[in-house]
Amino acid sequence: MVTSEQDFLASYDPSGYPPVGLTVDVCVFTIRAGMLSVLLVQRADHPHRGAWALPGGFVRPDETAETAAARELAEETGLEHLPAEVHLEQLGTYTAPDRDPRLRVVSVAHLAFAPGLPAPEAGSDAAAARWWPVADLAGDDAPELAFDHAEILTDALERARAKLEYTTLAAAFCDDTFTLADLQRVYEAVWGTQVSRTPFRRKVLASPGFVVEAGELTATGGRPAKLYRRGPARFLPTPIVRHDR
Amino acid sequence: MVTSEQDFLASYDPSGYPPVGLTVDVCVFTIRAGMLSVLLVQRADHPHRGAWALPGGFVRPDETAETAAARELAEETGLEHLPAEVHLEQLGTYTAPDRDPRLRVVSVAHLAFAPGLPAPEAGSDAAAARWWPVADLAGDDAPELAFDHAEILTDALERARAKLEYTTLAAAFCDDTFTLADLQRVYEAVWGTQVSRTPFRRKVLASPGFVVEAGELTATGGRPAKLYRRGPARFLPTPIVRHDR
């Protein structure tokens, strides 16, 4: 029986195990034109040349996976520093031995929520970079996704949808100040369903620390709406449940 | 700017990056004597000699992390094959560069729920192996945990407690047949709180596919209870919420 201690000793010998590459991929969601969208880059090189992929890259020796994901995210979105309101969390790790044809690459996938961000620029490793509405990634003329990124995206979507139910993370999609209608539209965009107004407003306002009044009003075509900011709460006392339909 | 493609090329050269070890750790919970318990092994070698650790080991070249976790779990519990009712899922990946003093080791932690299992045997790499009530891992005479395993355990506990709210996984802690009182005791053991009977029973029986009647009765000191088996459902239509106190 091979024990883990023997494995450990074997690992001191570089020939004991084949090399393992450690990367991060980031599935960053934002809402653009009312649609849930994800940032993808088009690969300039083999393998999967021309296919669209989640932004990502290798974890450097002094980095944690999360640090590397934040760096990649800032680089790909062209920002000097990642804005504090961007939410970043680990999604899961993808370890199929043949997921990269060149060598064993293990990817720690991350999930990020961001308010409106500037249009991205292509890096030197990417032919192009753009926001894709997630609805456009399912149909017949959906682009091919590289590696196992379609699976990662599916998992990220499900995680994001579930997180809106019991956390305050929907506000991470909003600008610094926002109305309750803005927040409701986030839920509707992410879930792809209608949300009924009255229970939604009641629930949000009854959740301490979800939102706090900013003291200002919007100036739009209708009655001005109160503006809110993100509150300190991270979890909802009782969930906002989604319904099919 | 270092791009991920340059990183990829560098990784073909073994000297481009220091070697990365890929391991799994498994946080397997069961309920013994009414207490939520976790399997720990006592380390026989440095580093952290004598400290208690989560069972785990290296991922082999042909394995996924989940396959490796299932293998380690079966080995440590002394079982030939992992019983089908054991639930195993990925918890998260721990990547702090210095979490192992010998070389960079990235660990994909897993979470497992198991019904009553035999007392484990120590492997060749472990001085001892035993089930620890999680309540005994917090106090003053709690054992020292190796590496970052205390952090992993904390994350696993929180995940387990949350999962009972919206999934049917509590039944994974039960034997093949069980009573509703057994199931309620699972919730109470994992959450460490009281659960009130009437709403609990109503919720369980109103959740299609959570449990199905086995058609038999217990023969105990009181009125015989109906026995149930695990149903096909994996998620609850509405959550069973925990309350503090």
Place this chain on the structure above:
DNA sequence: GGAATAGTGTCTTTTAGACATTATCAA
């Protein structure tokens, strides 16, 4: 019969959901 445990009925309070009503702006 009494203790112990399982199961059911019922009452009250809370919450969800639908919908009507009022409020405040711009054109």
Place this chain on the structure above:
DNA sequence: TTGATAATGTCTAAAAGACACTATTCC
């Protein structure tokens, strides 16, 4: 004034939670 959007009030139905009551076994 009209249209648009925000905010509030109200009614009904469903669910949660507490608790009492009944049922069935062993001693």
